[in-house]
Amino acid sequence: MADFDVAIIGAGAVGLAAGYACAKRALNVLVLEQAPHIGAGVSSRNSEVIHAGLHYATGSLKARLCVTGRRALYPFLADHNVAYAKSGKLIVATQESEIPALERLARQGEINGVEGVRWLSGEEARALEPQLNAVAALLSEESGVFDAHGYMAALQGEIEAHGGAVVLSSPFEGAHAQDGGYAIQVGGEAPTQVSAVRLVISAGLGAQDCARKIEGFPAARVPALHFGKGNYFALHGVKAPFARLIYPPPIPGALGTHYRRDLGGVARFGPDLEWVDHEHYSVDPARAAGFYETVRRFWPALPDGALQPDYSGIRPKLHGPGEAQGDFVIDDASAHGLANLVCLFGIESPGLTSSLAIGEEVADRLGI
Structure with missing residues (x-):
């Protein structure tokens, strides 16, 4: 008999959500995390933005799961007393040539079933955010920020x-199939082996390495990993200029360098997109020049x-x-x-x- 019904590798937001979805189905869940605390990887280094679902291709996992996940997220946050602000988002065209990109986003949002999207003239956008430079904008009322x-x-x-159970400082060292599930090797200060009927890899930047450590996992099914670094800059000495999220039209591979006022009132800009070949988190001050150029398009007073x-x-x-933006792979x-x-x-x-x-999708894929 296996020790656990489900073992999940990775205690970021998605791994924990998968654990929650399985635990709700009365299964005995183990979440293993190599770091000494939860959410130490990708989940701790993002914008904390709640996306409405406008930007994602028709029929993609991103489109479906973003809209469904967002609709579930606000009630979860409210029920668990987690701080959030349904601030809304303005996606702005700062010149006439950007209006077609906004029109495409509006159509995509309609296809994706995104509610609360309105077209605004530049005058209407400035009525909401007086410091904004815009000739037109989309208002997404379902967007926000959270803790x-x-x-x-x-x-x-x-x-x-x-x-x-969520067990920290417990790196995944490998797994192989056995009668009734998987034998899982766990490293750390006290290496051990546990067994689980079902196994989920939700390891962020480490997902490919984890998959390669599963005996019999086909190498052809391990996708190439590219590090898309996003840098952020904070506004100092100036009051946050906007109440809402401010986004430019999307850029290839990302949503574009945007503005947010976090729950503490601090104004932050980012992320940009910097392709790197190894994991490092220093922010080069010289990148500020590109931020000034980008931000001043929608906030000339910076x-x-x-x-x-x-x-x-x-x-x-x-x-x-230079490659086309991909979808989630589950x-x-x-x-x-x-x-x-x-x-x-x-x-x-x-x-x-x-x-x-995504957590519900994982549970469904496991046949739970």
Whole structure:
């Protein structure tokens, strides 16, 4: 008999959401995390934005799971007393040539079933945000910001309240199929082996390495990993200029460098997109020049010297420079041939917004 019904590798937002979805189904859940605390990777280094679902291709996992996940997220946050602000988002055209991109977004949002989207003239946008430079804008009323760490703590609490366990400082060293499930090797200060009927890989930047450590996992099903670093700069010495999220039209591979006022009232800009070949999180102050240029398109009053390096994150992208933006990859037995195994690759934005829906998707893929 296996020690656990489900073992999940990775205690970021998506891994914890998968654990929550399985625990709600009365299964005995184990979540293993190599770091000494939850949410130490991709989940701790993002914008904490709740996306409405406008930007994602018709029929994609990103489109479906973002909309479903966002609709589930606000009630979860409210029920668990996790801080959030449904601030709304303005996606702005700062010149006439950008209006077609907004029109495409509006059509995509309608296809994706996104509610609360309105077209605004430049005058209407400036009535909402007087410092904004815009000739037109889309208002997404369902967008917002939230406390991602509080959210993950609530997910951990739910897993534990349902009898599951989240075990930290416990790196995944490998797994192989055995009668009744998987034998899982766990490293750390006290290496051990546990068994589980079902196994989920939700390891962010480490997902590919984890998949390669599963005996019999086909190498052809491990996608290439590209590090899409996003840098952030914070506004210093100036009051936050906007109440709402401010986004430009999307750029290839990302949503574009945007503005947000976090829950503490601090104004932050980012992320940009910097392709790197290894994991590092320093922010080069020289990148501020590109931020000034980008931000002043929608906020001309940005003073010189007001942007200071803040933090960075790395997206686990499945496409490289010049390649088409990809979808989430959620592989089950139909893809890799191993029963009771789900592997998640390329869970970048909007993975945080989508996390509750991804968790339900994982549970469904496991046949729970």
